[in-house]
Structures are given as C-alpha cells and as structure tokens.
Amino acid sequence: MDWGWILDHLDDLAFRTAQHLYLTAIALAIGLAISFALALLAVRRRSLYPPIAGLASIVFTIPSLALFAAFVSITGISVWTAEIPLILYTFVMYVRNIVAGFDSVPPEVREAADGMGYGRLARLWRIELPLAVPLIIAGIRVAAVSTIGLVTITGILGDRFGGLGFFIFEGIARGYFATEMLLGAVPSIVLALLVDRALVLLQRRLTPWAHPARPGSAPEPAAA
C-alpha cells in the first residue's frame, strides 16, 4: 500500500464518492417511480404480475457489462448509457417488495377503511401505503446495495462514470496498481454498508410501530 499516493488523491476520493452517490440516487429514484406504477398495476390486475415479475427477473440475469455495452450502441456515451441499465436492474427488487408490501395489508384493515368512507385513492395513500412501507424500504435497501455495486462497473464507460469503481479500472490500466484498486474497492464496500444502515434507520423513523425489516425478506440477491 502506498499511503502517500492515497493522501495525494483525497480530493479525487471525495469527487468519486459524490459521483457514486449521484449515479446511484438517480437510478434508485427513477427506478422506484416506475416500479411503483408497475406494482400498482400488478396489485390492481393480478394477471399482470407474473409477466411483469418474469420480465424483470430476466433482465436481472443479463450481465451488467453486456447491458452497459449494449446501450453504448443505442444512446452513445451519455449519463443514460449508465442509468438505463441501472434503472432496469432495480425493477426486480422494487416490484416484488412493493407488491408484497401491499399484499401484507390485512383485508380487515381495508374493509375498515372502506367502512369509514375512504375512497379508493385515499385508502391507498393514507392506509395501505404506510402499512406497506417496511417492505418497500426493505426493497429500497436491496436495490440500493445492488445499485452501488453495479455503479462500480459503469467505470467501463470511461472517466465520467464508475464512481469509486473508476479507481479500480484506472488502477488496472496502470498495470494493476494495487493501491488505487483498493482505493476504489474498500470505500465502495463501506459506502454500501453505510447506505444500507442509513435506510434501516430511516425505516425505523418512518414506521416506529413495525418490526425492523429483515434483508432476508427481500427475495432476490444483489446482482453485479
């Protein structure tokens, strides 16, 4: 380890960490919005759930390296070359957990809401959504950890991408310079663990009545 080299590159480390969070946040936010719509569709019309979930899990098995490369030939090198695959990968984790979240609302709660005169939309927004939050956040946790890992691979697209993963690609290009590879690898693991922890705390804040959501309750493991 060349500690001097690391001390010389602390501003790079800060920049790449910010880039990592920014690339991750875009994918998580847009992915959540689209998945939420898809999940509501699947909850309303049950017959749509198997094809939606099936497609999402097929996408999940495409190697990320291939998907990023494929989008170069479609979108050129832009932020969407990285973001579209990242967003597509979040669907499988989000949709399953959001649907599971709405399914976890007890029928008698729905009936009580109906009896109190809630309309369909008001019931969804004020009764069902809050009760689904623990499982939805469990989905966000899995998606966040997975996306942080996948962002490292976007470093293949050049120096505007990759977040902390860019150090790994640059380190390899410099003849397997171990210090730089580790400067990318170790902080990206720390980042994944910290974000996961932060989401646990957020969930406890939002739903103090619920048991903490276990990562095991989310069905699919993280991709790479």
Add this chain to the structure above:
Amino acid sequence: MGFVSAAVAWFADAANWSGPGGIPQRLLEHVLVSGLAMIIALAIVLPLGLWIGHRRRGAAVAVGLAGLGRAVPTLAAIAIVLPITAAYDPQLGFKLYPVVLAMILLAAPPILVNAYTGIVEVDPDLVEAARGMGMTGPQVLGRVELPLALPVVIGGIRSATVQVIATATLGSIFGFGGLGRFLIDGIANHDTGQIFGGVVLVAALALVAEAGLAGLQRVLAPARGG
C-alpha cells in the same frame, strides 16, 4: 436491429471458433470457473444453512452474513483479493483465484438463506412425529426435513448458479478469460457483433444450467414440481 445481423455474422465467422481465444475455449474457461466456485460454495455454505435451519438457531447470524455478502460489490471483491493472491502465486493467483473467490462470495448468500428457510418452513408437527418415532437429529434432517425442503434449497442453488454465470464475466476486466472476454474486447474494439455474440453465449449457458437444475429438482422432488 443491426446488432442481430452483426452477432449472426460473428457466430458465422469460423475464425471465432478455434484457437486459444475461440468460443469453445472461452466457454470451457467460463464453465470451469463457475462450476468450481459453485462446488466450493455448496461444500461450505449448504451444510451450514441446513444445520442452522435444523437447530432453528442462529438465524440472525445467517441473515446477517448473507446481507454482508450481498453488500460487497463483486468488482470490489475481485480488486481486493487480486493483489493478495497475486503476491503468492503470480500465475493462478493473478487471474483464477480472485474470480473464483468473488464468485463463491456471490453464490453463498442465496444458497445459505434458501437452505435455512427451506428447513425452517418444514411443518414442525412432522419433525415432532419423526422424533417421536425415535429418529436421531441427523436422521430427522436427512430423512424428513431435507426431502421436504429440497425445492426451496435447490431454488437457492439455481438462483446462485445463474448469477455466478452472469457475473463471472466481470473477471475479464481483470484479464481472466471466460465469456466476458468477448464483452470486454467487443467494447474496446467497438465490435457490436462480438458484444452481442458474448451476451448470447452467457445467456445460453445460464439457461442450460437453469434447465439442468430444474430437471434435477423435478427428479429429486417429483411430487412438488418446480
């Protein structure tokens, strides 16, 4: 749909089918690394998951370990292992070991969680009845719990296998062979045919492995299906 014709042309080119960089050899490298990682992961993690499920204790440890394994980006795992193993063995430690170790780390969480979950979800009345008949702990696990849990256990192995086959492509970033080589070289040379040819090969391998394990699941647990 230019990429389809480009991929077809790439597959049709006889030069891509021979020699050290040819499709058969890259396929073999990919199968060997994925298979080796799966065998080692199964040998370590499967007994652990079954045992934790059988004892119905240590679930928090299993879930915590699995979560930790999932949090480690594969690219980071290879990048951390490579400098260490390369120092011991400049040949295999440079290319083979880091990829295999990272794939073991990737395969472990789904195998562990499903093995544990499968056993825990077995009807406690059946376990009780088996004990009442005088079965020992290992007999209960082997003759009652495991056969009933098999679909869930194999489900975890299937999911791990597909992910390992897809993710072993990352090894090529670090100079390992395998099917990822076609992706990396295709990206470097802007060769669309090679990129999509590589994608088709990886997907085909994953599908074959998935179908094989689904068949195994049907043979071993026929009444319950896949």
